[in-house]
Amino acid sequence: MKIAITATGTTLENDVDARFGRCPYFIIVEPDTMEYEYIDNAGIQAGGGAGIAAAQMVVGKGAEAVLTGSCGPNAYNVLSPAGIKVFTGVAGNIRDVIEDYKEGRFKESAQANVSSHHGKG
Amino acid sequence: MIISVASGKGGTGKTLVSTSLALSLKDDYDVTIADCDVEEPNDHIFLKPQITGNEPVNIQVPVVAEEKCTFCGKCAKVCAFNAIAVFGNHVLTFPQLCHGCGACSYLCPEKAITEEDRHIGVVEWGDAKGIEFVQGILTVGEAMAPPVIRQVKERACGEGIIIRDAPPGTSCPVVETIRDSDFCLLLTEPTPFGLNDLTLAVETVKELGIPFGVVINRTGAGDAGVEDYCKKEKIPVLMRIPLDTEIARIYSRGIALVDGMPGWKSRFVQLFKDIKEIADERTDSVKR
Numbered sequence: 001m002k003i004a005i006t007a008t009g010t011t012l013e014n015d016v017d018a019r020f021g022r023c024p025y026f027i028i029v030e031p032d033t034m035e036y037e038y039i040d041n042a043g044i045q046a047g048g049g050a051g052i053a054a055a056q057m058v059v060g061k062g063a064e065a066v067l068t069g070s071c072g073p074n075a076y077n078v079l080s081p082a083g084i085k086v087f088t089g090v091a092g093n094i095r096d097v098i099e100d101y102k103e104g105r106f107k108e109s110a111q112a113n114v115s116s117h118h119g120k121g
Numbered sequence: 122m123i124i125s126v127a128s129g130k131g132g133t134g135k136t137l138v139s140t141s142l143a144l145s146l147k148d149d150y151d152v153t154i155a156d157c158d159v160e161e162p163n164d165h166i167f168l169k170p171q172i173t174g175n176e177p178v179n180i181q182v183p184v185v186a187e188e189k190c191t192f193c194g195k196c197a198k199v200c201a202f203n204a205i206a207v208f209g210n211h212v213l214t215f216p217q218l219c220h221g222c223g224a225c226s227y228l229c230p231e232k233a234i235t236e237e238d239r240h241i242g243v244v245e246w247g248d249a250k251g252i253e254f255v256q257g258i259l260t261v262g263e264a265m266a267p268p269v270i271r272q273v274k275e276r277a278c279g280e281g282i283i284i285r286d287a288p289p290g291t292s293c294p295v296v297e298t299i300r301d302s303d304f305c306l307l308l309t310e311p312t313p314f315g316l317n318d319l320t321l322a323v324e325t326v327k328e329l330g331i332p333f334g335v336v337i338n339r340t341g342a343g344d345a346g347v348e349d350y351c352k353k354e355k356i357p358v359l360m361r362i363p364l365d366t367e368i369a370r371i372y373s374r375g376i377a378l379v380d381g382m383p384g385w386k387s388r389f390v391q392l393f394k395d396i397k398e399i400a401d402e403r404t405d406s407v408k409r
Contacts, residue, residue, distance in 0.1 A: 048264075049203025049218045056197065059208040074215055078206050081213070 003101065004028050004063035005094055010038040012095040018069030019118075021051030027094055028061050031102050051075030051116075059084065067097060067106070076112040088113040123283045124396060125299040127326075128308035129318025131289035134338035134362065135308050137372060139286040140167040141379040145389035147251045151281025154249070156256035157298040158288040159242060159269040165256060167377040170249035176276075178257070178269045179238035180221035185212050189233035196225035196234060220265065242269040244276055253279055266294035274298075282393075291318075291325045299326065304400040305333040306359070311343035316350055323356065332403045334396065339364040359395050360388065 006023035008015045012034070017023035021043045029036035039061065043054030051071070055078035058066060065085040079086050087106040090097055100106065126139045135158070143154045156162040183196070183205060194207040204218035205225055216239055226234035242259040257273040259266050266288065277283055287298040299305050305326045309319040319335070326333045334357040337347055342364045351358050362368070371381030379386045 043203075046203055047201075049215065052203040052206050052215060052218075056206050056208055074218075078208065078213060081211050082208050 001032075001065075002028055002030055002061070002063045003065040003067060003098075004058045004061065005066075005090075005097065006041075006068040007038065007094060012036060012098070014094055016067065016069060016090050016092060016094060016097055018091065020066070020068045020071040020075050021046075021054050023054075023068070026054075026058060026061075028063060029098060031098050034098070049074065052078055055079050055082075065101075067101060070114040070118055071109065071112055072114050072116050072118055073112040074116060076109075122281075122304070122397070122400065123285065123302045124393075125285040125287055125302040125305045125331075126308065127287035127295055127299055127305055127322060128289055129291055129320075129322035130309060130315050133289075133308040133310050133315060134336070135286055135289070136163050136167065137338070137362075137378055138306065138308060138336055138360075139284050140164055140377045141385060142389050142393065143168070143252050143284050144250075144377055144379050145386045146282055146393055151253070151279055152251075153253040153255065153277045153279040153281065153283045155273050155277035155283060155285045156254075157270045157273055157285050157294070159257035159259040159266050159273065159294070160288060162256040162258060162286075164286055165249075165254070166375045167380075168249035168252060168254060170247040170252075170254035172245050172247040172254075174247070175243050175245040176272070177240055178242040178244060178272050179240050180219070180265070180268050181223060181236040182216045182219045182221060182239045183214055183225050183234045184237050185214060186233045186235070187212065189231045191231055191233075193230065195228050195230065199224045199228055217264065221268065241265060244269065244272045246276055253277070267297040270294055270297045274301075291321045296325065296329070299331060300329055302331055303404075304396050305331045306396070307333055307335050309335060309337055309347055310339045311337055311345070311347045313344070313346060315343070316346040319347060320350065323354070332399050334359040334399060336360040336362065336392075338362045357395070357399065360392050 005027045006017040007025040007027045008017045025038045043050035051074045055075040059082045067087045067090045086109045088109045126135045156164040197205050197207040202218045204215045206213045241263045246255045255277040257269040259269050288294045307322050309315040340361045
């Protein structure tokens with residue numbers, strides 16, 4: 001089961017980016033094996049609807065959960081019906097965060113935790 | 122003749138100049154004032170128009186018939202504003218992000234997308250002491266001013282002098298307001314902020330190829346940066362309005378400058394003559 005993590009860089013040694021729609025990269029990782037790839041976030045270039053573009057990309061990658069700092073309503077409205085679990089308030093080193101996730105330390109969000117345009121500018 | 126009154130920086134006197142220019146010219150010309158600052162129209166405070174008509178502003182947004190949709194995703198791919206999302210067996214629209222271009226419905230191979238009106242604002246018109254008055258009002262919470270501004274411009278299309286009061290800044294709503302003007306007045310103030318935003322506004326009007334001149338408001342305060350810049354760039358400074366407690370007092374009561382201090386009228390008439398001279402020069406050189 002793959003998970004998507006918003007990332008400040010391209011490796012597991014980087015930190016979780018606080019923004020969903022406008023994070024620079026996503027790390028797509030298989031927590032059991034720690035095999036991972038990074039993808040550039042298409043949403044970062046968007047004039048508007050960054051979260052929607054990013055969410056469609058994450059859905060397309062087959063991730064089943066998202067770990068991030070904040071997730072706005074538009075992105076959540078794509079991720080949720082796609083059956084992707086969203087975990088917000090996640091911060092720190094990505095490798096550590098994956099360990100925390102495996103041990104079930106995060107609680108799934110039932111809704112967006114910030115308003116639209118929260119992470120812009 | 123269309124004169125737009127714009128500024129990079131907000132609060133530099135666009136409304137003060139627009140309303141006083143209109144009031145100073147109305148006895149000798151047919152004057153229309155178009156308040157294009159649709160997020161916060163305020164010319165009405167100073168002109169107190171009798172509103173005689175209005176019409177809604179709608180944009181066309183997509184509605185997807187899910188039973189016809191094959192979830193091919195073409196609509197989502199073509200949308201420049203990410204206003205439509207397709208994943209698995211889901212298609213979602215985000216009407217607030219839609220600019221109403223119609224590409225999604227045009228390209229849908231299944232003809233599953235129709236369009237419906239979404240109300241985003243209103244255009245009102247009327248008479249203000251002999252001035253034809255038009256203003257647009259964007260509904261609070263809506264993000265897209267240009268469709269409302271376009272409709273204001275369509276309504277304010279008289280033969281005489283049309284004065285368009287632009288929103289502040291240099292983004293899409295400003296470009297939409299000033300793009301087909303014969304002249305653009307740029308308001309600024311003699312401060313580093315005024316100068317910074319003036320240079321952005323100058324770049325914008327140059328890109329659009331519109332003749333322009335500067336009005337400096339609240340002179341006597343701040344520094345010489347704006348004057349030096351205009352001199353260096355050979356930009357005409359057409360009027361200077363001093364920092365004056367009496368002007369502020371009148372204005373704060375909702376009284377137009379030329380109504381409260383009639384001595385200013387001749388200066389606004391002169392301002393119009395200077396504008397006309399520059400705009401005509403441009404027209405002549407284009408003809409040649």
